[in-house]
Amino acid sequence: MKHKTGLILEGGAMRGMFTSGILDVFLENDVRFDGIAGISAGAIFGINFKSHQIGRSIRYNKRFCKDPRYCSLRSLIFTGDIYGTIFCYKVIAEQLDVFDCEAFERDPAEFYVGATDVETGKAVYHRCRSGRKRDMLWIRASGSMPLVSRPVNINGHKYLDGGMSDSIPYEFMEKKGYDRNVIILTRPEGYFKEPPKHEKLFKLMFSKYPKVAQAMYDRSEMYNAQLRGIREREEKGTALVIRPYEDLGISRLERDPDELERAYQLGRQAGQDRLGDVVRFLGGQKD
Numbered sequence: 001m002k003h004k005t006g007l008i009l010e011g012g013a014m015r016g017m018f019t020s021g022i023l024d025v026f027l028e029n030d031v032r033f034d035g036i037a038g039i040s041a042g043a044i045f046g047i048n049f050k051s052h053q054i055g056r057s058i059r060y061n062k063r064f065c066k067d068p069r070y071c072s073l074r075s076l077i078f079t080g081d082i083y084g085t086i087f088c089y090k091v092i093a094e095q096l097d098v099f100d101c102e103a104f105e106r107d108p109a110e111f112y113v114g115a116t117d118v119e120t121g122k123a124v125y126h127r128c129r130s131g132r133k134r135d136m137l138w139i140r141a142s143g144s145m146p147l148v149s150r151p152v153n154i155n156g157h158k159y160l161d162g163g164m165s166d167s168i169p170y171e172f173m174e175k176k177g178y179d180r181n182v183i184i185l186t187r188p189e190g191y192f193k194e195p196p197k198h199e200k201l202f203k204l205m206f207s208k209y210p211k212v213a214q215a216m217y218d219r220s221e222m223y224n225a226q227l228r229g230i231r232e233r234e235e236k237g238t239a240l241v242i243r244p245y246e247d248l249g250i251s252r253l254e255r256d257p258d259e260l261e262r263a264y265q266l267g268r269q270a271g272q273d274r275l276g277d278v279v280r281f282l283g284g285q286k287d
Contacts, residue, residue, distance in 0.1 A: 006178030007033040011040025013252035015186035020057035021267020023049040035110040039162040043113040051104040060097040062257040082148040104131035114162035115141040121211030123166035193220040240281040
């Protein structure tokens with residue numbers, strides 16, 4: 001029986017540079033998947049895997065990380081988004097480091113992105129087919145971090161960061177029939193998310209969206225349960241997991257290009273170390 005292979009990408013803001021390093025190693029070695037699911041930064045940087053643009057994620061992040069149009073308190077104050085949406089999703093993608101929509105569309109892998117519906121607090125998934133305007137809106141929604149981003153309106157529904165409701169979407173992919181999954185995490189072995197201490201604070205901050213407040217409060221329990229589920233799948237042999245060897249020690253909003261490069265190179269090293277395992281796991285052969 002032919003397996004349906006999936007690639008699952010956790011978020012983590014600029015910890016995603018680690019993921020980007022792994023994905024570039026996969027591209028350089030022609031490692032392919034039938035489907036991909038990305039959450040937050042996993043989606044934002046993962047689209048470059050489907051468009052076959054080696055180095056794009058690290059390149060534009062290092063180039064623009066100190067640009068106030070890209071990420072700044074000023075952007076947050078004047079637009080409501082700490083990451084400038086026009087600059088990030090239009091100016092960069094269409095002019096300064098062009099995203100290859102044609103290559104994205106040609107690649108046969110299904111690409112799913114998850115965001116959190118602010119009214120229900122539940123994850124909603126969208127299949128990106130072209131990498132153009134509507135898909136980018138979903139990508140933006142998936143990475144819209146609470147408190148520092150405005151909800152993204154899509155067809156009358158508002159969405160925020162997908163990590164609040166489904167941090168590591170392996171169960172979603174399994175329901176889609178993907179039975180052999182490579183999962184890239186941005187936390188090391190043994191990581192445990194501590195439960196929040198101030199439920200009332202969440203409710204105050206998100207008084208307009210109580211389901212979001214509840215999702216944020218429940219996230220640690222959900223995330224830790226997902227880690228246990230991933231471990232079970234590793235033991236059964238239905239999932240292969242690549243993690244950092246130790247805590248990446250990088251800020252979620254890192255603006256030091258050297259730190260971004262460091263995290264990226266750690267990802268490249270992990271990707272090279274596990275390349276043979278991945279190829280064997282997927283059932284392929286390399287010379």
